[in-house]
Amino acid sequence: MTSRLQSSLIPKFLALSIGGFLLLPMLLVVVMSFGEGTSLRFPPRAFTIDSYIVYFTSAGWMVPTLNSFIIAGASAAITLLVTTPAAFAFALFDFPGKRLVRLLIMMPLMVPFIVMALAYFFFFGQLRLLNTMVGVVIAHACLAVPIVFLIQSANLKSFDWTLVRASQACGAGHFRTFRYICLPLLRPSFLVAGLFAFITSFDETVIALFISGRAASTLPRRMFESVRQESDPVVAVVSTLLFAVVAAVAIVIAWRREAGRSRSATRDLERE
Amino acid sequence: MTQAQPFLRLDAVSKRYGGRAELAVEGVSADIREGEFVSLLGPSGSGKTTTLMMIAGFELPSEGRIMLSGSDIVGIPAHRRNFGMVFQNYALFPHMTAFENVAYPLRLRKQPSSRIDEKVKRYLDMVGLARFASRRPAELSGGQQQRVALARALVFEPTVVLMDEPLGALDKNLREQMQIEIKELQKKLGITLIYVTHDQSEAMTMSDRIAVFNNGRIEQIAAPLEIYRRPETRFVGEFVGESNMIEGRVGDATERRVETEIGEIEYGPDSAFGAGMPVFAMIRPELITLAEKLPPRNGTQLTVTRTIHFGDRVSVEGTTVGGTMLRFRASGREAAVCATGRQVNVAWRSDDVHILARGQ
Ligand SMILES: Nc1ncnc2c1ncn2[C@@H]1O[C@H](COP(=O)(O)OP(=O)(O)OP(=O)(O)O)[C@@H](O)[C@H]1O
Ligand SMILES: [Mg+2]
Numbered sequence: 001m002t003s004r005l006q007s008s009l010i011p012k013f014l015a016l017s018i019g020g021f022l023l024l025p026m027l028l029v030v031v032m033s034f035g036e037g038t039s040l041r042f043p044p045r046a047f048t049i050d051s052y053i054v055y056f057t058s059a060g061w062m063v064p065t066l067n068s069f070i071i072a073g074a075s076a077a078i079t080l081l082v083t084t085p086a087a088f089a090f091a092l093f094d095f096p097g098k099r100l101v102r103l104l105i106m107m108p109l110m111v112p113f114i115v116m117a118l119a120y121f122f123f124f125g126q127l128r129l130l131n132t133m134v135g136v137v138i139a140h141a142c143l144a145v146p147i148v149f150l151i152q153s154a155n156l157k158s159f160d161w162t163l164v165r166a167s168q169a170c171g172a173g174h175f176r177t178f179r180y181i182c183l184p185l186l187r188p189s190f191l192v193a194g195l196f197a198f199i200t201s202f203d204e205t206v207i208a209l210f211i212s213g214r215a216a217s218t219l220p221r222r223m224f225e226s227v228r229q230e231s232d233p234v235v236a237v238v239s240t241l242l243f244a245v246v247a248a249v250a251i252v253i254a255w256r257r258e259a260g261r262s263r264s265a266t267r268d269l270e271r272e
Numbered sequence: 273m274t275q276a277q278p279f280l281r282l283d284a285v286s287k288r289y290g291g292r293a294e295l296a297v298e299g300v301s302a303d304i305r306e307g308e309f310v311s312l313l314g315p316s317g318s319g320k321t322t323t324l325m326m327i328a329g330f331e332l333p334s335e336g337r338i339m340l341s342g343s344d345i346v347g348i349p350a351h352r353r354n355f356g357m358v359f360q361n362y363a364l365f366p367h368m369t370a371f372e373n374v375a376y377p378l379r380l381r382k383q384p385s386s387r388i389d390e391k392v393k394r395y396l397d398m399v400g401l402a403r404f405a406s407r408r409p410a411e412l413s414g415g416q417q418q419r420v421a422l423a424r425a426l427v428f429e430p431t432v433v434l435m436d437e438p439l440g441a442l443d444k445n446l447r448e449q450m451q452i453e454i455k456e457l458q459k460k461l462g463i464t465l466i467y468v469t470h471d472q473s474e475a476m477t478m479s480d481r482i483a484v485f486n487n488g489r490i491e492q493i494a495a496p497l498e499i500y501r502r503p504e505t506r507f508v509g510e511f512v513g514e515s516n517m518i519e520g521r522v523g524d525a526t527e528r529r530v531e532t533e534i535g536e537i538e539y540g541p542d543s544a545f546g547a548g549m550p551v552f553a554m555i556r557p558e559l560i561t562l563a564e565k566l567p568p569r570n571g572t573q574l575t576v577t578r579t580i581h582f583g584d585r586v587s588v589e590g591t592t593v594g595g596t597m598l599r600f601r602a603s604g605r606e607a608a609v610c611a612t613g614r615q616v617n618v619a620w621r622s623d624d625v626h627i628l629a630r631g632q
Binding site: 160163170172184 | 290330350354355356361376377424425434
């Protein structure tokens with residue numbers, strides 16, 4: 001009896017302590033974000049939402065936030081545009097040099113960030129792409145390509161390719177087969193892949209520190225500078241908001257999985 | 273039913289998959305008539321699916337031509353051939369309901385929606401699924417899914433319908449029921465149907481003609497009874513039904529006799545073989561009967577080595593003095609006579625003996 005109690009308690013205790021260990025620092029940040037005063041401190045003397053107001057009203061924070069969204073969105077779009085056709089080609093065809101091309105695609109995964117950051121710093125300097133959003137977008141897309149290519153390849157591997165033949169036998173060419181069969185069935189996993197690309201860029205700091213400059217400063221870069229120079233409590237605000245967004249996205253994804261797919265492709269087809 | 277021009281013609285079609293030494297399909301030729309039900313029958317790996325995929329347009333032949341009403345269709349992509357197709361794993365679109373699946377080929381053809389509605393309902397009704405129109409594939413049983421696939425392949429009135437082991441995933445009872453349904457639909461709608469199977473009884477009961485595949489070649493293409501009674505090769509004789517193949521040489525060709533280890537065997541009038549040719553004399557087990565006494569010809573004495581009782585009948589194996597094994601059938605009542613170790617006399621009619629060529 002005791003041993004059974006123990007065996008059911010121990011994993012629970014472990015899970016709780018690990019969860020606590022991971023969440024506790026996060027909770028501290030949440031608490032600090034509501035703290036009063038101009039520098040970070042724990043425990044706060046009083047609670048206000050002053051720092052939130054500062055964050056949402058100062059251009060010094062809003063511009064990098066917007067920059068980050070634009071850069072992450074653009075690099076996610078580029079990443080999907082590059083990796084999706086590549087993953088299809090790798091899933092469907094055998095061509096000479098396939099392994100070499102795969103190796104090239106995976107390359108950025110093997111190079112340390114700091115090495116890539118330095119390389120981009122010198123290379124983009126010559127191309128006049130330093131301190132520009134375009135430069136950061138390109139660098140971040142290169143970073144996300146291998147990861148998203150892997151995700152897209154896995155998605156396509158589990159796809160039932162006889163559906164493509166069935167669609168062709170029904171009279172649909174490649175384009176309409178992609179539009180009405182592949183896309184609706186793969187859309188959820190494409191979205192997840194896009195989300196990964198977005199987060200890869202949004203979260204990236206090292207390269208952004210080297211090449212984004214003042215003009216194209218991203219949110220992580222701004223946070224880094226803020227902590228280093230002023231220990232501004234707004235950093236805690238940003239962290240709290242990011243944490244909230246991630247939690248919300250995770251909940252929405254889990255909820256949508258539960259609800260199941262309800263869209264129908266033929267309804268799209270009918271509309272035309 | 274003779275036509276100046278065959279409907280669908282395979283002309284010396286071969287297929288070699290990239291990087292492989294051997295041919296998956298080798299010199300396959302066949303003429304298929306409009307409205308005909310042709311089965312491609314053969315063991316695993318014999319090239320049935322490959323042949324079907326070339327007809328469908330999913331694989332390019334390495335050599336040869338595929339002609340439809342006299343014109344070569346090899347260059348036409350699958351989606352422009354207007355051929356219906358049913359796959360073994362159903363291949364229904366999981367994000368569409370049964371109705372939407374069947375409507376898909378009609379929507380692609382831009383038919384007006386009132387006509388789509390009417391046709392989809394009619395075809396779902398035809399396969400007995402009118403009540404399930406709004407269900408998704410995941411909510412249908414295997415048999416129901418295959419019926420939807422059937423309706424989807426027929427609804428746009430395709431020129432030819434191709435099926436690759438469509439009943440392979442169903443249990444025996446359902447399979448037999450669907451065999452009858454497919455055959456009736458095919459006859460009623462006058463569909464030209466090419467049907468891949470490795471189940472010989474399925475091919476026998478459904479087809480107008482059977483093409484027996486072996487090692488990428490068609491060994492014989494003929495009506496089911498013709499295949500059964502007069503196989504042209506040993507492979508066909510043994511693959512379709514049970515058979516006794518007795519090695520021998522033609523003795524007197526005008527008297528139609530084969531000299532074999534178990535004596536002279538007379539054969540039917542329809543074979544043309546010269547004296548001295550190496551042949552097999554084939555006798556189906558159900559055409560060999562027990563005899564009171566040993567007949568002077570077309571019979572032999574056997575020592576029973578094994579009997580398998582099926583209730584209504586018995587399958588008996590015995591060997592002759594020379595060691596030739598023969599298999600025959602006896603009625604349930606005769607089982608006692610055929611107990612293992614007993615000596616029995618068996619006989620057959622010379623008309624039931626079929627002669628086929630034997631390689632050296
Ligand atoms: N995509 C492919 N690439 C390479 N070889 C293939 C391919 N598909 C089939 N083959 C080979 O071609 C030969 C014929 O295969 P096929 O699938 O046509 O046989 P089948 O008669 O349909 O067999 P089964 O009854 O098992 O379905 C086999 O030796 C097979 O290994
Ligand atoms: Mg096959």
